Amino acid sequence: MNEPKKNGIQADEWESLKAYTRARIALGRTGVSVPLNESLQFKLAHAHAKDAVYSHLDLADLQASLAGVELPIYSLRSRAENRDMYLQRPDYGRLLNDRSVEYLQQLNSPPADISIIIADGLSATAIMKNAGPVVQLLVNRVQQAGYSLAPLLVVEQGRVAITDAIGGILRPRLAIIFIGERPGLSSFDSMGAYITYAPTPGLTDERRNCISNIREQGLSAEMAVDKLMYLIQAAFRLQLTGVALKDNNGLDTSDLPRNLTE
Numbered sequence: 567m568n569e570p571k572k573n574g575i576q577a578d579e580w581e582s583l584k585a586y587t588r589a590r591i592a593l594g595r596t597g598v599s600v601p602l603n604e605s606l607q608f609k610l611a612h613a614h615a616k617d618a619v620y621s622h623l624d625l626a627d628l629q630a631s632l633a634g635v636e637l638p639i640y641s642l643r644s645r646a647e648n649r650d651m652y653l654q655r656p657d658y659g660r661l662l663n664d665r666s667v668e669y670l671q672q673l674n675s676p677p678a679d680i681s682i683i684i685a686d687g688l689s690a691t692a693i694m695k696n697a698g699p700v701v702q703l704l705v706n707r708v709q710q711a712g713y714s715l716a717p718l719l720v721v722e723q724g725r726v727a728i729t730d731a732i733g734g735i736l737r738p739r740l741a742i743i744f745i746g747e748r749p750g751l752s753s754f755d756s757m758g759a760y761i762t763y764a765p766t767p768g769l770t771d772e773r774r775n776c777i778s779n780i781r782e783q784g785l786s787a788e789m790a791v792d793k794l795m796y797l798i799q800a801a802f803r804l805q806l807t808g809v810a811l812k813d814n815n816g817l818d819t820s821d822l823p824r825n826l827t828e
Contacts, residue, residue, distance in 0.1 A: 575601045588752045588783060608751070615749035618689040620649055623722055628684070631698025635705050637682075638717040640673070642666035642732075646723040659725035662732070666721075670735045673717070680708055680798070681716040681738035681765075685724030689746030689754060696757040696780055697744050700787045704742075707795050726760050726774070733765025740801055741765040742794065747778065756781050759790065761797050763807040773808040775801075 578592035590611075593604040600608075625641055632639060645661045646652035652659050662670070682704070684697050701718070708715060716738050721728055729741045740763050747756040757780040762773060775797050780790045793813060801807045 590752065611751040611754070614754040615751060618691045618746070618749040618754040619653075621686075621690040621694075623686040623690040623720070624694060625720065625722075628694060628697065628720060631694075632701060632718070634702045635718060637705065637715055640669070640717055640719055642669065642719055642721045642724075644721060644723045644725070644728055649723070652723045656725060659723055660727040660731065662721075662728065667731075667735065670732065673736075675716055675736055677737040677739070678716040679713040679739050679802075681719070681732065681736055681741045683719045683721060683724075683729060683732060683741060683743040685721040685726075685728060685743055685745045687725065687745035687758075688748045689756070692746035692749075692755045692757040692781065693744065695755050695782075696787070700757070700759075700780060700790055701744065703787055703791045704794055707791055708798070711795070711799070713798075726771070727769070729760065729762050729774075730765045730767050730769050733762070734767045739764065740798065740807070742798075744780075753779065753781065753784065756784060759794060761794070761801060761807050763801045763805065773806075775807050775811055775813065777813075 575594045575596050578594050580592040581594070584592050590604075590608065594601055596602070599605075629639055643663050643666055644652070645658040645663045646655060682701060684693060684701065686693055705715065716736050719732060724743075724745070726743060726745055729743045733741050740761065743760050745758055745760065747753075747758045750756070756778070759777045759780065761775045762769065777785065777790055777793050777797075779785050780787070785793075797807070797811065797813060800811055804811060
């Protein structure tokens, strides 16, 4: 039986596992209750998550964090006019508003191999903290690999599938969107990256590959870009993304059937 500590908190026998995760485990107890400090930490995490959902994409600061990217950067908006509409009408977040559509059409940008898009999603905080270094690193790696890039696009009130609306106008061979993920109680600043080969209106999410949890306490910028480059090159080779494209980066697949390695 665990002995109570001096502060009256009875330790949990699984406490040693806390070194391996930021998940809220082995909290101990005081009588039949969660210790006061853990209860307060839970409320603080919940407040951070709510703040992240309503956080604002600061375009000037974001553009400053992308100063090393030698690409034109353009701002667009979805059909969701404000945050409340974005949360209540997910379909609006998947479409560009009329002004953004007209703007992209007037660009008359020639089709490129890759279009990189940044959207606030459900956590602009995640984008503000993580997008700059990851996108700069990815652009360098993509250019070194010889792929052409479309102008960098930043979308306010955007969801993942807005990639398809953009793809229908710019016609890139492949699109990558970096987007703030739905905040968790230990990860309000997590950024995801979705890859879509031949993006066009009408696609469903099984046509995409996702790399999740890109942040300081999760997947590092270097590891995220390594995985992205692996998937980009595999997507161009197989001419697809989604459930048929496996992330075998760093795995020994010599014993696997071919249909599980591509």
